[in-house]
Amino acid sequence: MRYTWLDEYLLQKRGVTKDLQPVWNWVRYMIGGRMFAAVCLDEKNKPYYINLKLEPMEGEFYRAQYPDVIPGYYSDKLHWNSIRPDGAVPDELLRQMLDQSYALVLAGLPKKQQRAALGLTVCGSECGSCELYGQSCPGCNEAAGRVFHAPAGKPCPIYGCCVNKKHLATCKGCPQLPCAIWQAVRDPSLTEEEFRQDTARRVERLKGV
Structure with missing residues (x-):
């Protein structure tokens, strides 16, 4: 061949x-x-x-x-x-x-199955690399967005917008990627530069599939 x-x-x-x-x-x-x-x-x-x-x-x-x-x-x-x-x-x-x-x-896969197959959350994060995954947090896909940092009993705002409101598999399908919601739910432990780099990595993952 x-x-x-x-x-x-x-x-x-x-x-x-x-x-x-x-x-x-x-x-x-x-x-x-x-x-x-x-x-x-x-x-x-x-x-x-x-x-x-x-x-x-x-x-x-x-x-x-x-x-x-x-x-x-x-x-x-x-x-x-x-x-x-x-x-x-x-x-x-x-x-x-x-x-x-x-x-x-x-x-052609159901949206949840798409994310599971790719090993990505709606925002391009990789739950498997998080130290809380499988312990205090089952993962974004498994918990339907109700992850450890989300408001009690509610999904993460990014998940809520992407999946529940816009019915997308991931934020890749949104023309506003990355939007103001990403900024609103940013990890407070990250500096501005670290957040910028993290956002760029997640966008790259989403656009790469």
Whole structure:
């Protein structure tokens, strides 16, 4: 296979897991328990197709442009496409197609499951890195925003705005990111510069998925 970078490229995406489906002999790449890409192997474990998901019109366009893009092998041929691993599809285009497949499958998950799969809160924090996680705080996603620093019995204002009011999976979908609510609920132990850096990291995490 000429796309030797594929495995590393997919596994560096947030929340991605990999397994082998032994009956089909497919190496599957999953987000939230759902496949978004697969490398189909023959009896000698040689790749013969790369399967990925695209919007139907986009899939039709690429099939018309590249003979090495065909309707999905052993898949829903409306949404899934197969790429020959030794074909002429440019590397950068295949990366874009894989990115789109990842985004489509992720977007198809329930919003809470999206956050769980990504390991992120609505505001881009990583609960797993917090010393209180699993002890005095079960985590933002698990507690529906009612974390240790939220008003008693109520969700964190960021969670309340993002999920309960705007019905978004994360703040990434809000054009005001980062908004005044972030400033209002900032960690008081952080200096202005530390808060600025923390905000930038969280925004980068959100925009990176």
